Amino acid sequence: MEKNEIRSKLVVIGGSAGSLPFLFEVLPRIYSPIQFSILIVLHRMAGTDSNLEALLRSKCSIPIIEVEDKLPLQDGYIYLAPADYHLLIEEGRSFALDDDEKIHFSRPCIDVTFQSVAQAYGSRATGILLSGANEDGTLGMASIRKYGGLAIVQNPASAQMPVMPQSAIDLGHYDRILGIEQIVSFLNEQV
Amino acid sequence: MISDQELNILLEDIYRHYGYDFIGYSKASLIRRVKRICNMDKFGNLTELRHRLFEDDSYVKRFIEELTVNVTEMFRDPSFYRALRQEVIPALATKPFIRIWHAGCSTGEEIFSMAILLEEANILDKALIYGTDLNATVLENVKRGMVPLDQMKKYSENYIASGGQQDFSSYYTAHYGQAKLLSRLTDKVIISTHNLVSDSSFNEFDLIICRNVLIYFNKDLQERVLQLFESSISTLGFLALGSKETIRFSAIDGNFRKLNQEKIWRKTK
Incomplete structure (x- = not known):
């Protein structure tokens, strides 16, 4: 058990305005089952898109779970951060929710989750920052790199709203800039 | 770090x-x-x-x-308040006397919401609402019944989405950037500091509301608190938690029946 935990990898994907089309395009093309887990943190309006989980589930063969308090992380799943809570990784690799003030006008805040993932997963964390209209995620990407993980930004040219990936690029907090096809390939090469 | x-x-x-x-x-x-x-x-x-x-x-x-986190809202998750209105309030209304405990009530916004529900069902007079928090400073606000005025537009929308049909602005008056709730909404509120970690049960309640408090506790402490709640709820009383919290993994689960899609359970044993 302990050994498995240490070997587990997590890909955390953060996005805001304009990132849903990316997810609908990319997630169905990831080969199932996956040997790692994926965590998706989106700026969502509380109550307005509660069927996002069902919508993603209808298009993906990988099981999708919306996170509840203290849910343990397991390989093979796509986890979706719930609306209206910040999402953190607790010791022993379970999820912890937090309803503290919004950051960047957002709850969940991408920076908060990326920083927590960075600390919990170190070099086994990959962050992918997608389309969005504000600068949330940039500090999180810096954290992922600081702890030895890999920071990928969606090519701003392919993003509906380039502000979010461009912000990480402008401050140098990234390792790779990838287009949609390259991100699909990257995810399918993870073992 | x-x-x-x-x-x-x-x-x-x-x-x-x-x-x-x-x-x-x-x-x-x-x-x-x-x-x-x-x-x-x-x-x-x-x-x-x-x-x-x-x-x-x-x-x-x-x-x-x-x-400690002291973020709270009035009528947060309107569907939760709709369920309270439709399925819990009618059951409480049959009782001669109603005791409700808001555990971890912070500055009181959920208490004010509850008082409005009770008022609209004409049962506020026979109810007592206990508001507790570990933090004495936030409790001072509960009795004052103050809410930041700039939040009221959102709370009014929440109220309507929860099935509220009155004019929401009739429940408060504006005072220097604050909305002050009508005093009859806070008259039946009793506040006290109470620490869920170390303090024990202090009464028996028909409804305990503890939303988005357990998320800050580890599983062992959650279990302790849930058992404290179980021993403080009357038979056929209700327990309400936050929208991502559950009793499913707790030993008390067998004594409760989940009421609906919302995080509301009824004690059956």
């Missing part, structure tokens, strides 16, 4: 020094907030924070206030 181990030592020292027990809290959230306190109060590192905390007894009050 603060490790789990450094945090544990800090929490144990706070407990020994001041009696506040945060040892069973979720570490991820606490680490985030300790870092924020270091930023706000300009401590360069954990050693400087420790020095202030243990050399200056007046600082601990501020530290505890900043360590």
Whole structure:
């Protein structure tokens, strides 16, 4: 058990305005089952898109779970951060929710989750920052790199709203800039 | 950066020094907030924070206030209040006397929402609402019945989405940037400090509401608190938790029946 935990990898994907089309395009093309887990943190309006989980589930063969308090992380799943809570990784690799003030006008805040993932997963964390209209995620990407993980930004040219990936690029907090096809390939090469 | 181990030592020292027990809290959230306190109060590192905390007894009050989350809303998750209105209030209305406990009520917004539901069902007069929090400062606001005025538009929308049909603005008056709830909505409220970690049951209730408090506790502490709630709820009484919290993994689950899609359970044994 302990050994498995240490070997587990997590890909955390953060996005805001304009990132849903990316997810609908990319997630169905990831080969199932996956040997790692994926965590998706989106700026969502509380109550307005509660069927996002069902919508993603209808298009993906990988099981999708919306996170509840203290849910343990397991390989093979796509986890979706719930609306209206910040999402953190607790010791022993379970999820912890937090309803503290919004950051960047957002709850969940991408920076908060990326920083927590960075600390919990170190070099086994990959962050992918997608389309969005504000600068949330940039500090999180810096954290992922600081702890030895890999920071990928969606090519701003392919993003509906380039502000979010461009912000990480402008401050140098990234390792790779990838287009949609390259991100699909990257995810399918993870073992 | 603060490790789990450094945090544990800090929490144990706070407990020994001041009696506040945060040892069973979720570490991820606490680490985030300790870092924020270091930023706000300009401590360069954990050693400087420790020095202030243990050399200056007046600082601990501020530290505890900043360590705990005091974010709350009126009619948060309107579908939850709709369920209360439709399925819980009618059951409470049949009782001669109603006791409700808001555990971890913070500045009182959920209490004010409950009082409005009771008022609209014409049962506020026979109800007592107990509001408790570990933090005495936030409780002062509950009796005053004050809510930031700039939030009222959102709360009014929540109220309508929850099935409210009255003019929401008739429940408060505006005072210098604050909305003051009508005093009849807070008259039946009793406040007290109560620490879910260390204090025990103090009454029997028909409804206990504790939303988005358990998320800050680890599983062992959650279990302790859920058992405290179970022993404080009358038979056929109700327990309501936050929208991402559950009793499913608790020993008390067998004595409760989930009412609907919302996080509301009814005690059956």
